[in-house]
Amino acid sequence: MDGKWHVVERGRRWFASRKLKEKVRILFLGVITLYVLLFFFLYSFLIQKNMLEYALESNRSTMAAIGKNLEVELETTSAMSQLIMRNRDVVEYLKKDASKDPRLAYNATVAVFDISNTFRNVSSIYLFKNNGETLHISRGVTRVDMAVVRDPSWNWEIRQKDGGYVLRVDGDGAFSSPSGEPLVSFLRMVNDIETQQPLGMMAINLSRGLLDGTYSEMEGEGRQFAYMDPSRGWLWDEPVDLGGLSPGDEDFEQTHGGNWWRPWIASCHRVPDTPFVLAGRETVSINRFLSAEAAVSMAAVVLLTFASLGGLGLFLSIHITRPIERLSASMDQVKDGWLRRVSIELPDDEIGHLKDRYNNMLVEINRLIEALLEKEQAMRQAELEILQEQIKPHFLYNTLETIGYLALQGKREEAYEAIETLGAFYRKFLNQGNPEISLREEVAIVRDYLKLQKLRYEEVFEDAYELQEDLLEYKVPKLILQPLVENSLYHGLRPKGEPGIIRISVYAREGMLHICVYDNGVGMDQATREALLGGENSKSFGFKGTLDRIRHFCAREDVVEVDSREGEYSRVDIRMPLERGGTGYVQGHDHR
């Protein structure tokens, strides 16, 4: 059961994996096969069965009719014998001694000849008188063996018949034809009409035409007939294959065989009152049972069915499979990485709509990809700008000048430390191929940055750090902290003109990582704050870019809160979710 189910399932999968075109083909093949099978089933089990029954019945009546024909022929022969017997000249010849009057024999011969002339199939007629005189007429050559004829055992049966006749093939050895063809001998006694005493015996030898004539009209169309004498075998006819029947046992026997498309019927009919058995064989052919019109209309139905199936197939092909194939081929170009629109001509039906929708979808996808690319480019651009901002000569040159001055002042220790810090800063700042770095590294960059800035603006600020150690391994977009700190220094503290503080805090609250940059500089009014967040002036462009990068990184809009009081402080609070899909927060057990 399991195995069977498995095969079915495999077949189903195989079919499902075929192309549409193949499926349609397979379907059509299946329908046609089913159709043909059904047709032959109906033919062989319904039509053929009825046909055979009918053929058997028809065969039986044909055989009977042929038998009747033979009986009629024999009655005719019997009538002829009566005419001869009652003929005056013949009677006279039989009653008188002909040896004394030769005219008697002559007259009788003429009379018999005249009578025989009106009948067919007569080969010869013999009259044997009791006294041994013989008279005969003959159309062909017939030999007679008088010894047999005189043999009482030969003529005993004929005498017994007393007015009836006996049929014997070749007169049971008494007659023979030089050609070897058997003769049918019609034998009877000739009696005196008045006395009913036998005057002699009459033999009428009949040629094969007698038997042939009985079925000559029936032959043909696969039918074959032949006569046989069960004691002697086939007469002059071609032997007939009886398919195992043994003739002579029953009055009528019938059998049939062959295959379903070409059945045959064989039968034997013992013709009553004769020694003959009629054998027949016929091959049943459908056209005997199916009229030409019926065959033509059947063929027409079949053809019409095939034509409609073909037409349907063609329709399916033209309107469904081919357009889908073309659409599919056209869509396949997407595989090459090109989101090209399908430009083939398709009918304005569901398939055409499919194409249109597909095209619309492509347009949308292309638009989204473009938007994504643009966004990605903007991110890179923002990152690059911050890099440029710092690599730009001012910071470096100013720092170099500061260091130069330290050196000239003889502050060797400080000068060396400044160079060291500058080196460390640029190493961390530049040497980051990865767009994400750990918060620890971010803070280190800012520490170096502020240390260098302090050399320049010593009196301006102090820096302070409040860092939650276990959050420092969290990955963040690189260089997000430095622009915030720079913003605090240049736009918060410096304009104030008084010493201030920059405080950087990192902490977690309510599932969010907070990175907070606080300064007690000039602060911001509402308009400045909005301008800063909107990136509306060139000074805050880097700030906006940094926020955009953070938004992109976290895939959320709400990443920043700017809190400020004018003249007192400003605090930029960056928050990112601690839980990020896949990458992100790495538990910071590595306390360096």
Next chain:
Amino acid sequence: MYKVMIIDDEKSLRNLLKMTVPWESLGLEVAGEAASGIEAINRIDEIQPDIAFVDIQMPFMDGIQFSKLAIRRYPDLKIIILTAHSDFAYARECIGIGVCEYLLKPVSRAEVREVLERILRKLEAREPRQEVPVLLQGNENVSRIVEYIQASYQDPDLNLTAIAQKFGFNPSYLSRLFKGETGKSLIDYLTEWRMEKAILLARQGSLMYMTAKAVGIPDPNYFGKCFKKYTDQTYTEYVKKLKKP
């Protein structure tokens, strides 16, 4: 001996310039410096430089703004713009306003020397300007000027030369006239007026950078210096003291 003024917010650069350039052998002296354009405007009249190094990037008033102003007020002043490569496009603007020289940061001593020598040749080729003696005129003008100062002290561009040009005087003449009439230099008077206003604001608890802006010295660092000089204590200390009692 020509006078040089260095205007740059980087203290290091100012110091480096002072230390690395052989001023005396070139026949120059560094007469003063300023950490911002605002400070420069306030100090330029007393320094009266012939040459000014101006950093293009400064807070409160950048080098371009300052140079435009300075060229208008001091047509003979030779300005050397200090700039970094990335600002060069910005610096080209200065060509239109008559700045004569550029120095690319970081500056090397040789380049500074070259530029200075070029400028010196121009200065020496120049005809010395004749000081036209002007009669001292009554105090009517001075009282108008005092009124003017009291009305427009909040303008950060205001200085001696600006006032002199406004009233059609020669700046040094005005300076002498003003001192003769009031006993105080005009520059000192302007600063004192501003500081008095600042003290008023300090009493109201105004933050320093706001006060600085309000009294026409929007550079709080320079304002802080002026305030300390005037009151002997820092602005923050001053405000704190007021709050205590």
